[in-house]
Amino acid sequence: VNMEMILQNSTDFILLGLITHPTFPGFIFxxxxxIFLVAVTANMVMxxxxxxxxxxxxxxxxxxxxxSIMDTVYICITVPKMLQDLLSKGxxxxxxxxxxxxxxxxxxxxxxxxxxxxMAYDRxxxxxxxxxxxxxxxRRICLFMVVGSWVGxxxxxxxxxxxxMSFPYCGSREINHFFCEIPAVLKLSCIDASxxxxxxxxxxxxxxxxPISIISVSYTRILLTVHRMNSAEGRRxxxxxxxxxxxxxxxxxxxxxxxxxxxxxxxxxxxxxxxxAFYTILTPMLNPLIYSLRNxxxxxxxRRIQGRCTYSQKxxxxxxxxxx
Numbered sequence: 001v002n003m004e005m006i007l008q009n010s011t012d013f014i015l016l017g018l019i020t021h022p023t024f025p026g027f028i029f030x031x032x033x034x035i036f037l038v039a040v041t042a043n044m045v046m047x048x049x050x051x052x053x054x055x056x057x058x059x060x061x062x063x064x065x066x067x068s069i070m071d072t073v074y075i076c077i078t079v080p081k082m083l084q085d086l087l088s089k090g091x092x093x094x095x096x097x098x099x100x101x102x103x104x105x106x107x108x109x110x111x112x113x114x115x116x117x118x119m120a121y122d123r124x125x126x127x128x129x130x131x132x133x134x135x136x137x138x139r140r141i142c143l144f145m146v147v148g149s150w151v152g153x154x155x156x157x158x159x160x161x162x163x164x165m166s167f168p169y170c171g172s173r174e175i176n177h178f179f180c181e182i183p184a185v186l187k188l189s190c191i192d193a194s195x196x197x198x199x200x201x202x203x204x205x206x207x208x209x210x211p212i213s214i215i216s217v218s219y220t221r222i223l224l225t226v227h228r229m230n231s232a233e234g235r236r237x238x239x240x241x242x243x244x245x246x247x248x249x250x251x252x253x254x255x256x257x258x259x260x261x262x263x264x265x266x267x268x269x270x271x272x273x274x275x276x277a278f279y280t281i282l283t284p285m286l287n288p289l290i291y292s293l294r295n296x297x298x299x300x301x302x303r304r305i306q307g308r309c310t311y312s313q314k315x316x317x318x319x320x321x322x323x324x
Contacts, residue, residue: 011095015085018178018273029086036079039285043068046288053301059137063119066146071284074108078179078280098180099165103157111153116249117211118145123245124218127238128225167193176269181276244291255279
């Protein structure tokens, strides 16, 4: 009772977690921590490979390095707090902390929507206009694409975060989620937020339409170009160029479609938490793995780095043996 009274007079929220009362919190911690470790390591390796290997200094890999940066920041917004809550009894998050989580989450997810759309345009130019590729995808245009993605995502954050946090929250402070996702937070509002939620979903659908339109037009043109190709080798190269991006788009936009487009009647709290866990925890891990496992250039660059490390170790060992 005292705890309830304290919370009612406090501005802090309580995050109930992915599973409200886990039987084996230690096991869930180990699984989530392992995924987090793999995701951060894989994305950091991808960023370092693209930065250090001159063969990967192309527009496609520059955009891919930005995707890895977004995924690294994205998973760090929610998972460390989730891991902390699994081990501690006090699962509180401050009002400001909740607002910051919403803003960063919206910025990153919005930025990733736009970036994946622009990556489809990059593939379209590479397959359909290869001779004009250096001109159409020069460094200035690539930087403009990246800045545009970050700005586009942050606009979503700047628009929705102040509105969400301006609602009066009274009574229960328990958010039935593992992070401050807007629909879960709005359930605690003292007043009816259904009109705002409808406008928010309309805003999200409109924002999704821009990158989805770019992806649809780009891949329609790519398919038509590939269909006209006489060379089987050319078709194989075109498919290899686009396949990783298609897989990432299907995974990311599939989860986004469920969250932002499906009517509320299809949603349940448990389903929402599972889908959120999929695209906040699993997707940042899957993206670099898909691109590295399905991409010969990345695999070759990784082997080159390993070769250099092995060679430098042998040289050091030789120098040491000469000294003695």
